[in-house]
Amino acid sequence: MEPEVWRWIWLGAAAIFVVGEIALTGSFFLLPFGAGAVAATVVAFTGAEAAWQWLAFVVISAAAFAALRPMARRMASGGNPVGVGAGRLVGETGQVTSASGMSDGRLGTVRVGREDWHAEADDGSPLEVGQPVEVVRIEGTRAVVRRTT
Template sequence: MFEWLLENGWILWLVLFLGLAAVETLTLDLFFVMMAMGALAAMISTFLGAAFFLQVIIFCVVSLLMVLVVRPVALKHLKRGSPDQLSNVDRLIGESALTLDIVTGESGTVKIGGDTWSARTLDGSLIPAGERVAVTRIDGATALISAPARPQAADSGAV
């Protein structure tokens, strides 16, 4: 069995490569993919006729270099956004919404960026359909809204 493995070492490295790549798809932390690259390098060295102990050394060295050199650079590029960048529903806060029907402190619906949300007012006031409102908070699947301050009409008093 051991002799067969030495003669067909590429199968060992291929299985290790595929296994590490599969684990990476579950963890997504760019660690196991670096080790998979080490297994790929060891598999290539098998085809070039390297001895098994040299294949193991190549696996270890390439994996270590990938983890220490390539992974930090890759993580930096993946996390390029600013730390205060909002995601998911947090980015909806402060957005403008259009009331689709009457919104009260109990119920209503609004359209936010093309999506229809259930809504209610923060202060329990009544906002008629067709009004532009501001999203103040998201509570589960409900947008809590408030009517934006209406601009005062300029006095055109003629004397």
């Protein structure tokens, strides 16, 4: 095959691998092949023989696999890391900073860490300013809290 043709074959392969990776959204399976094909494209445009192009493709693809597999495994293990989202507050302690006269004082504001949250008592009891509480769950934008001693 003509050396000129290999340039375009590698360029097309690189595009297909990268677009395929985008379609698979984060699997990191085709991306290493795309990196290898880009390297082979560069080698092909320098005028090197096909054997050198294939060597670049194989070596760069293998190196990219070795680099990306640990990251792909971490991402596949899933879930939000601890400390992300409102659910991170469950089990945390805070203090009531204000109690509302509405609903017999059952609603108020609590400070958990450096954040203020609208809150309500899980047992329906009134919240008292200064009272220590523990977050039981989050319901929408409101923390449901339990009195602690």
